[in-house]
Amino acid sequence: MNNLNIVDHPLIKHKLTIMRNKSTGPKEFRELLREITFLLAYEATRKIETLQFEIETPLEKTTGYAIEDKKVVVVPILRAGLGMVDSILELLPNASVGHIGVYRDPQTLRPVEYYCKLPNVRDATAVFVLDPMLATGFSGVHAVKILKEKGAANVIFVSLIAAPEGVRQFEIHCPDVPIYTAALDRQLNEHGYILPGLGDAGDRLYRTK
Ligand code: URA
Numbered sequence: 001m002n003n004l005n006i007v008d009h010p011l012i013k014h015k016l017t018i019m020r021n022k023s024t025g026p027k028e029f030r031e032l033l034r035e036i037t038f039l040l041a042y043e044a045t046r047k048i049e050t051l052q053f054e055i056e057t058p059l060e061k062t063t064g065y066a067i068e069d070k071k072v073v074v075v076p077i078l079r080a081g082l083g084m085v086d087s088i089l090e091l092l093p094n095a096s097v098g099h100i101g102v103y104r105d106p107q108t109l110r111p112v113e114y115y116c117k118l119p120n121v122r123d124a125t126a127v128f129v130l131d132p133m134l135a136t137g138f139s140g141v142h143a144v145k146i147l148k149e150k151g152a153a154n155v156i157f158v159s160l161i162a163a164p165e166g167v168r169q170f171e172i173h174c175p176d177v178p179i180y181t182a183a184l185d186r187q188l189n190e191h192g193y194i195l196p197g198l199g200d201a202g203d204r205l206y207r208t209k
Helices: 010-020 026-044 082-091 138-149 164-173 201-206
Strands: 004-006 051-056 061-066 072-078 099-104 111-117 126-130 155-162 179-184
Touching (some): 010 155, 010 179, 026 082, 026 126, 026 155, 026 179, 099 138, 138 164, 164 179
Parallel strands (some): 072 099, 126 155
Antiparallel strands (some): 099 111
16 A cells, blocks of 8 residues: 555544544534544645745745745545545645545446535645545546546545555556545444444434434
8 A cells, every 4th residue: 555644643542532433512623533534634745746946034045945835735425525525725825626526326336426516626736635635536536537537637645543454546547646634544334334434424424413
């Protein structure tokens, strides 16, 4: 699993444990998703392009660095990916945000696209795709394919929990896309849910069940 980066910092493990707990309610769940995404983003942006230029401190000249965040694109996969957007925008406030709406056909578990609105990704230095649950990998790979067709050259996938099945899909279909995740769980169940996982991330974020 060369494309997989597990960011299992104690802070993340602690927060993820609370999210997994079935008695954690939507308010806390949303807050924790934001906090963990902030921590994941620290690692996921590690290779982001920086400009170098000269600045003057009160004492002397030195080299300064800047991220051109206007050239960064963030793409949440609807709907659970929405819960991760604000953290990334806190770090990269001028990033553009695209949206890809994909749901899983409950029978085939295959992705069905129902919405796609994207900024220019051809000129983006980095495109971060956000989905808390990398389960079958079908939706994630579908989103990456759309972005690549539109010219995205540097796509990075950020999730909270990944299943081995999903990571494998990425290895097969988009091996150049690094995955940053807080945990690699055991497996999927027959309905495509991650075990042990945390249940349906969208339902838990938005109290739809
Ligand atoms: N989507 C979720 O929200 N949870 C899973 O376990 C798998 C996919």
